[in-house]
Amino acid sequence: DQQVKQNSPSLSVQEGRISILNCDYTNSMFDYFLWYKKYPAEGPTFLISISSIKDKNEDGRFTVFLNKSAKHLSLHIVPSQPGDSAVYFCAATIIRGGGATNKLIFGTGTLLAVQP
Amino acid sequence: GAGVSQSPSNKVTEKGKDVELRCDPISGHTALYWYRQSLGQGLEFLIYFQGNSAPDKSGLPSDRFSAERTGGSVSTLTIQRTQQEDSAVYLCASSLDLAGLGYNEQFFGPGTRLTVL
Numbered sequence: 444d445q446q447v448k449q450n451s452p453s454l455s456v457q458e459g460r461i462s463i464l465n466c467d468y469t470n471s472m473f474d475y476f477l478w479y480k481k482y483p484a485e486g487p488t489f490l491i492s493i494s495s496i497k498d499k500n501e502d503g504r505f506t507v508f509l510n511k512s513a514k515h516l517s518l519h520i521v522p523s524q525p526g527d528s529a530v531y532f533c534a535a536t537i538i539r540g541g542g543a544t545n546k547l548i549f550g551t552g553t554l555l556a557v558q559p
Numbered sequence: 560g561a562g563v564s565q566s567p568s569n570k571v572t573e574k575g576k577d578v579e580l581r582c583d584p585i586s587g588h589t590a591l592y593w594y595r596q597s598l599g600q601g602l603e604f605l606i607y608f609q610g611n612s613a614p615d616k617s618g619l620p621s622d623r624f625s626a627e628r629t630g631g632s633v634s635t636l637t638i639q640r641t642q643q644e645d646s647a648v649y650l651c652a653s654s655l656d657l658a659g660l661g662y663n664e665q666f667f668g669p670g671t672r673l674t675v676l
Contacts, residue, residue, distance in 0.1 A: 475662050487667045538662050547594075
């Protein structure tokens with residue numbers, strides 16, 4: 444049972460344009476969501492996160508939007524740069540309450556290619 | 560400072576052999592996690608160590624998989640009688656434990672690519 448889903452295995456955008464990566468989840472207990480970026484032969488690196496009490500978090504060129512009613516989040520990268528080309532993983536976890544755990548539940552990733 | 564390190568970076572083994580994968584977490588990090596990424600799959604949680612607490616082994620796929628963490632630092636993931644479906648990249652992560660202060664960022668190592676022939 445895939446609790447976190449990334450339905451687009453790949454995305455190609457032109458340099459300077461917006462990249463939008465999407466993620467859906469099924470477990471309503473998740474209260475913290477993250478995006479990780481991964482280059483080949485390297486471990487994932489943290490990019491940006493959002494708590495379930497917010498609907499938007501922005502950090503420079505990166506913005507994450509959360510729609511709890513739709514159980515959907517998205518990552519926007521504006522403007523996209525060739526160095527952004529990597530695999531992006533969406534992840535979710537529970538950090539509050541009796542069900543709190545530090546386990547990250549990951550999606551299958553989206554390969555972003557930013558064309559110069 | 561040094562990040563999470565893992566060894567070996569690559570391991571090729573024959574079906575039925577045992578393998579050991581090592582993880583050195585960031586100094587001072589009390590929490591340690593193992594994940595794996597099989598071909599075409601996302602990262603799958605395997606096991607979580609937190610200080611002196613009993614580990615959360617809920618993600619281990621079978622009893623052929625075990626892990627230990629000695630002295631609260633280095634961890635070893637052991638796979639006995641390897642099978643071809645065990646082929647994956649095994650990733651280790653560590654974090655601080657700031658209990659009650661929200662999410663503790665997990666820092667990942669580069670992974671060990673295991674190939675079972």
